[in-house]
Amino acid sequence: MRNAIVLLAKFITCIVAFAVALDLFFDATITDILSFSLLVTIVSYVVGELMLLPRIGNWKAVAVDFLLVYASVWIFGNVVLDNYMQIAWGSIIAAFIILVAEIFVHRYLLNDAESRGRKGVHANRQSFAYGTEMAEEDNIHDLNPKKK
Template identity: 40%
Template sequence: MDHIKSLIIKLLAIAFTVFAFFGLFYNVSWASLLWISVLVTGISYAIGDLFILRRYGNITATISDFILAFLMLWLFGNVFLDGNIPIVTISILAAFFIACCEPFIHSYIVDHIPVESREDLRTMNQIQTEFAEEMDPETITREKNTDK
């Protein structure tokens, strides 16, 4: 159920951005915009939120979501829309606004969706170092002798 909630939140953010940029400025059909929104949401959720976010953290996932959103908007824009629209420019702008929403979506996903295995929790930035006090054997024997 938590995956469905996060998918709906992500779909609303992406659909609002796609409808705002492509729909208002270029008068594209609602069906095409809905298909673009659903496809971008599904692919970016599977790759960016379930795979990259758990392994590499929020910043890397946000950057990858920007790149994924741009590439998918550009690709699906060429497939679903007329050729006389400057799709690259609108795709960059829409991907930027989608990427601005992603940290909030990522925080919801991290807080509400449980991790299946413990290995997924480790990211590249969570490396732990252990420190110990090194002792010389002669120092240990001196300390024992002084305690007597």
């Protein structure tokens, strides 16, 4: 149920953001708006909420969502709507509108995780497997004595 609420909120926000941003600068059809909304909703949910939010936290995940929306609308808008510079303004407006909504979605997810008994989304944080092993050796030749 939680996933359905989050996906519905993200999809409605994307529809509103793209209707304002793309229809303000372009003659975007409802098909363009719905296809952009569906694409951004699915990619943003998988990358932002499922992969990054549990690992890097709220504000970093919001920043990644902003960049993801901006880049996806600019790239695919350039292909579909055939205007390079104007799509930049449309994508930045849409990214700001979605940024505001993402703050509330992430707060909902964090509060829902706390109400379920976990200590936030970070309770099951899986860190990336990076590690460094260091040692101090005075003389490396002492470790491998020569056989006579």
